[in-house]
Amino acid sequence: MHSSILETKDLVLDLGGKRILDHLSLQFWPGHVHAVVGPNGAGKSTLADTIMGLSGYTVYTGDILFEGASLNGLSIDQRAQKGITLAWQEPARYEGLSVERFVSAGAADKSEQKTRWALERVGLDPGPYMQRAVDRTLSGGERKRVELASILAMEPRLVMMDEPDSGIDVDALTKIFDALQFLKKQGTTVILITHSATVLEKADHAFLICCGQLVEKGPVDTIMTYFGEKCIPCDHKNEPDIGGSE
Amino acid sequence: MNTAQLIDALYDSIGESCVMDPGVAHVEIHANQVLGLHLVPGLEMDARPQDGSLHVTMTVKKDHRIDQPVRICFGLLDESGQQKIRMRIRLEDHSRVAVLSSCTFPNAVDVLHTMDAEIEIGRQAEYIYLERHVHGPEGGVTVVPKARVTLDEGARFQTDFELIKGRVGKIDIDYDAVCGAHSILDMSARISGSADDRITINEKAALNGEGAHGVLRTNIAVGGTARADIKNTLIAAAPFARGHVDCKEIVRDNAVAKALPIVEVHHPRAHVTHEASIGSVDSRQLETLMSRGLTEDDATDMIIEGLLRPRTG
Numbered sequence: 001m002h003s004s005i006l007e008t009k010d011l012v013l014d015l016g017g018k019r020i021l022d023h024l025s026l027q028f029w030p031g032h033v034h035a036v037v038g039p040n041g042a043g044k045s046t047l048a049d050t051i052m053g054l055s056g057y058t059v060y061t062g063d064i065l066f067e068g069a070s071l072n073g074l075s076i077d078q079r080a081q082k083g084i085t086l087a088w089q090e091p092a093r094y095e096g097l098s099v100e101r102f103v104s105a106g107a108a109d110k111s112e113q114k115t116r117w118a119l120e121r122v123g124l125d126p127g128p129y130m131q132r133a134v135d136r137t138l139s140g141g142e143r144k145r146v147e148l149a150s151i152l153a154m155e156p157r158l159v160m161m162d163e164p165d166s167g168i169d170v171d172a173l174t175k176i177f178d179a180l181q182f183l184k185k186q187g188t189t190v191i192l193i194t195h196s197a198t199v200l201e202k203a204d205h206a207f208l209i210c211c212g213q214l215v216e217k218g219p220v221d222t223i224m225t226y227f228g229e230k231c232i233p234c235d236h237k238n239e240p241d242i243g244g245s246e
Numbered sequence: 247m248n249t250a251q252l253i254d255a256l257y258d259s260i261g262e263s264c265v266m267d268p269g270v271a272h273v274e275i276h277a278n279q280v281l282g283l284h285l286v287p288g289l290e291m292d293a294r295p296q297d298g299s300l301h302v303t304m305t306v307k308k309d310h311r312i313d314q315p316v317r318i319c320f321g322l323l324d325e326s327g328q329q330k331i332r333m334r335i336r337l338e339d340h341s342r343v344a345v346l347s348s349c350t351f352p353n354a355v356d357v358l359h360t361m362d363a364e365i366e367i368g369r370q371a372e373y374i375y376l377e378r379h380v381h382g383p384e385g386g387v388t389v390v391p392k393a394r395v396t397l398d399e400g401a402r403f404q405t406d407f408e409l410i411k412g413r414v415g416k417i418d419i420d421y422d423a424v425c426g427a428h429s430i431l432d433m434s435a436r437i438s439g440s441a442d443d444r445i446t447i448n449e450k451a452a453l454n455g456e457g458a459h460g461v462l463r464t465n466i467a468v469g470g471t472a473r474a475d476i477k478n479t480l481i482a483a484a485p486f487a488r489g490h491v492d493c494k495e496i497v498r499d500n501a502v503a504k505a506l507p508i509v510e511v512h513h514p515r516a517h518v519t520h521e522a523s524i525g526s527v528d529s530r531q532l533e534t535l536m537s538r539g540l541t542e543d544d545a546t547d548m549i550i551e552g553l554l555r556p557r558t559g
Binding site for chain 1: 548
């Protein structure tokens, strides 16, 4: 048995009067690549946002434990300082803020050399990119890679990647998967938030959630089969019949 | 201080050396007195005091393209006083010049700096004017730059106003441009105000010529009890005239920001857009940086630093 690095215990979160996370208990193991899969609206991104402690996602019952200690009451930066970070589905744009400043912002080693290394790691040539702004002049794929470079420079212990394949081309996705493998080799725990089979197959282990509830967990092949056979054709998405008559 | 010492002190206050390449034209003005003047071929300049102001004329002769940016250093090193400049600037057809203008009032307690400029940019001529301000740590200065600009056919005008050091005090910018056919106008200001600073910007451009292009950009951050009032007016009155107004203001503490973008289109084949965002720092931007371990204050400072960063390219 592995001891978990991150654990959600009976996590319940309501938004706008609707239950989004419904008694969700998951364990994530150190150094593994996990996937959280499920249909749109299942609560996957909300789970990541809640673990990160984003505004609007801080009032919940149950608990989130990181290395056995509760994250309850900790701000985003305090969670980040423990080594937790998040790559957004749609990375933020910053007018005027250079790629160099952004990538080195959270880095333990803020040297130019480290920033260049991080950019090269995600397949971006530092020469033309260092002084570019992280704004609308970067494509979606470039912004995703710049964000991932900032995470590599940060050297976190746990990374949540929300829909890493969203809105990017094949080349950018290849670079993101390369970086994912690098993180794994470094012993970083990764949680992939996805509903893509291409992303799912990069994981070691997966959780299938629907309507904020855990439906199934296990090896990727098992979850992929379950998702393909039951979730994709499902005519009552986000109304799971967990423990029902089947 | 003698003249040489004053020149040294002016440049020292902006962190630069007064020693320049002979190919760089430059002029140094303290209060209403010209301390130094060095010209290059194709550039004419005359300055003389009159009626309590300094009247400066600058002409770039036809077809002359001044290779290196002209340095103008305006300033007043005393704690109080006035500097009133009236400028007549003319770029003759097919000429080009870039001017880096430093305005330094590092010790100001009660200083008034006014600039009243009339700028004519001839056919296919290009004028780039970058204005960099250094103020004292307590403000203490009122800066009132006014400019009336006319762009002839195919002319280009780019201006950029930036406070690089010290507190705003009071800044009251009033620029008005009239753009001829196929001319290009790009006016921007980037200012951070704090304490009881007051920032007023009134920029107006009339795209009167066919195919004229104009952009008005304003990036402001205010904190403390500072106040910013921004009014950008863009009028497109000719076929294929294109314009954009962009105003971003970040507000902290008890500061107040107001933006009034006015866009008018007087021709069915003209097009003008505007974009304004006023308020606190964008939460996604903030939370992204915080998720890298920055505190909220550090993340906010970094976002504002970007907003106020000079554009490149």
